Amino acid sequence: xxxxxxxxxxxxxxxxxxxxxxxxxxxxxxxxxxxxxxxxxxxxxxxxxxxxxxxxxxxxxxxxxxxxxxxxxxxxxxxxxxxxxxxxxxxxxxxxxxxxxxxxxxxxxxxxxxxxxxxxxxxxxxxxxxxxxxxxxxxxxxxxxxxxxxxxxxxxxxxxxxxxxxxxxxxxxxxxxxxxxxxxxxxxxxxxxxxxxxxxxxxxx
Ligand SMILES: [Zn+2]
Ligand SMILES: [Zn+2]
Ligand SMILES: [Zn+2]
Ligand SMILES: [Zn+2]
Ligand SMILES: [Zn+2]
Ligand SMILES: [Zn+2]
Ligand SMILES: [Zn+2]
Numbered sequence: 001x002x003x004x005x006x007x008x009x010x011x012x013x014x015x016x017x018x019x020x021x022x023x024x025x026x027x028x029x030x031x032x033x034x035x036x037x038x039x040x041x042x043x044x045x046x047x048x049x050x051x052x053x054x055x056x057x058x059x060x061x062x063x064x065x066x067x068x069x070x071x072x073x074x075x076x077x078x079x080x081x082x083x084x085x086x087x088x089x090x091x092x093x094x095x096x097x098x099x100x101x102x103x104x105x106x107x108x109x110x111x112x113x114x115x116x117x118x119x120x121x122x123x124x125x126x127x128x129x130x131x132x133x134x135x136x137x138x139x140x141x142x143x144x145x146x147x148x149x150x151x152x153x154x155x156x157x158x159x160x161x162x163x164x165x166x167x168x169x170x171x172x173x174x175x176x177x178x179x180x181x182x183x184x185x186x187x188x189x190x191x192x193x194x195x196x197x198x199x200x201x202x203x204x205x
Contacts, residue, residue: 045081072096074115103129105143164199171197 005012010026018038023031032039037053045067050058059065061079070082073089074096080088088094095117101110103123110129114122123130128145135147136157142150151158156176162169163182173181173194181194184202 101127101129103127103143105129105146107143107146162197162199164197167199169197169199171195 012025013022014025016023016036019036039052041052042049043058043065046065057063059068061069067081067083069079070085072078074094076094076096090097096115098113099116099119101112103110110127129143131141132144132147134140134155136151136155138155138157158175159172160175162171177194182197182200
């Protein structure tokens with residue numbers, strides 16, 4: 001029985017000659033092939049031969065593997081093989097890849113470059129070419145970059161002084177109402193229309 005236990009029993013414990021761990025004899029083949037930390041392996045990236053427990057260090061950012069890990073150089077946090085960094089930084093996997101804003105109007109285009117993950121906020125709040133509605137209520141939409149010029153010099157809803165201000169009319173009214181206000185024949189007013197200008201020209205009677 002002693003001889004059986006020491007030399008023949010399939011459940012006897014033996015020492016792995018590589019890692020010196022205690023291993024049950026019946027699983028020694030499996031241990032040698034796929035579990036022993038000192039087994040010989042080839043790096044699956046560069047095919048260099050080494051011992052299994054060196055593989056992690058070899059493939060790490062500080063390791064010697066030609067395809068070692070590298071953290072994205074643009075800062076997205078993804079780890080890729082250093083040999084695949086160039087492809088990563090232009091792929092949709094990388095939220096920090098450079099993109100160009102494609103907003104434009106008749107007069108030009110934004111063309112600003114930025115990290116892809118900041119484009120939505122840029123286009124929603126900051127892009128000079130984003131479309132905005134006139135805040136004065138004229139129902140026009142336009143690029144943000146021309147809004148100030150529109151509301152100060154072009155919008156039909158902007159407030160302007162009466163053209164007869166120089167002759168004494170103190171009225172201020174919406175640009176679209178000026179014509180009605182100063183017209184020679186003061187027609188009966190519809191609701192919401194301005195009063196006839198007291199300083200308008202009228203035919204001599
Ligand atoms: Zn036995
Ligand atoms: Zn072993
Ligand atoms: Zn390698
Ligand atoms: Zn990235
Ligand atoms: Zn833009
Ligand atoms: Zn307007
Ligand atoms: Zn007036």
